[in-house]
Amino acid sequence: MLITMNITEISSNNSKMIWKECLKIIKENVPYMTYNTWFLPIKPILLNGQSLKIQVPNNFFIEWIDGHYNTLINKTIHQVIGLEAELVYIISDENDIPEIELRREEPSRHEPVQTAVIEKEIKNDKPEFETYLNQKYTFDNFIKGDGNQLARAAAFAISENPGETSFNPLFIYGGVGLGKTHLIQAIGNKILSNYPHKRVIYLSSDIFTVEFVEAVQANKVNEFSNFYKKMDALIIDDIQFLINKEKTQDLFFNIFNILHQSGKQIILSSDKPPKDLKGLNERLISRFQWGLSADIQPPDYETRFAILKKKSENYGIYLSPDILEYIAINITSNIRELEGCLIKLLANTSLSSKEINLEMAKKTVKEIATDRKVNISIEYITKVVCECMNVEENKVREKNRKQEVVLARQIAMYLSKKLTKSSLKTIGLHFGGRDHSTVIHACNNIEVLSNEDIALKDVLESIRNKIELSVA
Numbered sequence: 001m002l003i004t005m006n007i008t009e010i011s012s013n014n015s016k017m018i019w020k021e022c023l024k025i026i027k028e029n030v031p032y033m034t035y036n037t038w039f040l041p042i043k044p045i046l047l048n049g050q051s052l053k054i055q056v057p058n059n060f061f062i063e064w065i066d067g068h069y070n071t072l073i074n075k076t077i078h079q080v081i082g083l084e085a086e087l088v089y090i091i092s093d094e095n096d097i098p099e100i101e102l103r104r105e106e107p108s109r110h111e112p113v114q115t116a117v118i119e120k121e122i123k124n125d126k127p128e129f130e131t132y133l134n135q136k137y138t139f140d141n142f143i144k145g146d147g148n149q150l151a152r153a154a155a156f157a158i159s160e161n162p163g164e165t166s167f168n169p170l171f172i173y174g175g176v177g178l179g180k181t182h183l184i185q186a187i188g189n190k191i192l193s194n195y196p197h198k199r200v201i202y203l204s205s206d207i208f209t210v211e212f213v214e215a216v217q218a219n220k221v222n223e224f225s226n227f228y229k230k231m232d233a234l235i236i237d238d239i240q241f242l243i244n245k246e247k248t249q250d251l252f253f254n255i256f257n258i259l260h261q262s263g264k265q266i267i268l269s270s271d272k273p274p275k276d277l278k279g280l281n282e283r284l285i286s287r288f289q290w291g292l293s294a295d296i297q298p299p300d301y302e303t304r305f306a307i308l309k310k311k312s313e314n315y316g317i318y319l320s321p322d323i324l325e326y327i328a329i330n331i332t333s334n335i336r337e338l339e340g341c342l343i344k345l346l347a348n349t350s351l352s353s354k355e356i357n358l359e360m361a362k363k364t365v366k367e368i369a370t371d372r373k374v375n376i377s378i379e380y381i382t383k384v385v386c387e388c389m390n391v392e393e394n395k396v397r398e399k400n401r402k403q404e405v406v407l408a409r410q411i412a413m414y415l416s417k418k419l420t421k422s423s424l425k426t427i428g429l430h431f432g433g434r435d436h437s438t439v440i441h442a443c444n445n446i447e448v449l450s451n452e453d454i455a456l457k458d459v460l461e462s463i464r465n466k467i468e469l470s471v472a
Contacts, residue, residue: 019044053088137185145303151294159190162265167292169266174296177336198232243279301426304328410442
């Protein structure tokens with residue numbers, strides 16, 4: 001279908017809007033790297049009737065585009081602007097290039113003559129390309145914790161001085177949903193904030209592989225390689241996807257060497273440390289170990305609580321401390337699941353017009369969490385222990401030294417250590433803010449007493465069975 005616009009009614013300021021529409025069509029019809037290299041750097045300047053003035057870096061730029069994508073450009077501007085459309089090129093380098101007229105192929109009666117006029121304008125704007133960085137991934141909204149402290153510190157250091165620290169490459173590894181992608185993109189965003197003229201790009205290794213295959217098919221491998229060799233900071237996510245892709249590895253090895261020798265920054269992420277990437281070329285593994293390898297561990301309770309609090313504030317929802325605590329205690333392995341839980345709670349409250357309460361949170365956690373023992377929480381263990389031992393639940397969190405309360409508290413601590421993945425510090429915090437040494441003492445004491453007292457051992461087994469059966 002032909003899309004026409006009344007161009008005479010559109011001011012010159014709308015040249016950007018027109019060119020943006022052209023780029024949408026072009027992007028769907030050329031390889032990703034070609035689009036980044038040859039079309040994104042073009043800047044729309046002025047729209048006058050059906051004449052669109054655009055700025056390009058040099059004369060070679062025009063010759064290459066005209067020689068390779070003449071038909072596509074003709075079709076695109078006719079579709080967006082109209083059948084009488086023409087392009088006026090402005091060259092922004094300092095070479096004295098005369099104004100010339102380029103005649104394209106002989107038109108049919110449905111395709112009138114289109115001329116492209118090259119004008120001279122002295123300007124030295126740096127060509128732009130799409131970085132593919134997500135602007136929401138910043139250091140400000142990355143919650144620091146014990147599990148990511150080293151990785152975050154190194155990431156921030158190289159964002160301040162890319163290519164000038166010993167952390168090159170920076171290799172960040174860890175399980176799914178722990179914040180690797182957030183952190184490596186935060187580096188890119190910070191670099192561009194500090195150094196707007198740096199060339200920074202982010203992509204996953206599987207996208208890199210797809211682009212490479214397209215470049216091979218189009219006989220443009222050198223063009224593809226040169227594009228990435230010009231980066232000031234190259235950020236590759238999920239580098240493990242290069243495993244068993246020998247040709248792609250060879251090319252990446254070459255790009256890596258050029259960038260590293262030029263003092264450019266390389267940032268990589270993976271689900272495993274370099275030494276465990278079986279199927280990856282040994283020389284690549286060796287180079288990945290040149291800089292710093294930093295792991296990200298699952299967040300501890302305090303970090304999970306802080307993440308939930310921060311993200312809930314960002315979503316504009318209020319969650320009471322007991323709800324935050326319940327989610328933080330029960331979702332332990334994955335930041336992505338924490339965020340998924342918040343999104344589902346937000347959706348539920350929006351659709352039902354009900355306030356978010358603890359029951360809604362419990363139901364959502366059960367639906368979201370993937371850990372089989374996710375519902376065995378310190379809170380639930382404490383509840384069952386107190387019910388079985390006829391002790392008020394709040395008593396075990398108080399400074400109460402009554403024998404029956406102390407025993408119930410120590411059993412609850414002991415079972416929390418056995419049945420959850422919570423740290424000693426987290427367990428202690430749950431019982432009135434006691435420290436880890438108190439938890440250790442409680443666990444040791446229950447171990448000794450249960451070995452000496454058969455009745456207590458039976459009670460422990462009974463309580464444990466009740467807990468595990470109730471959440472199976």
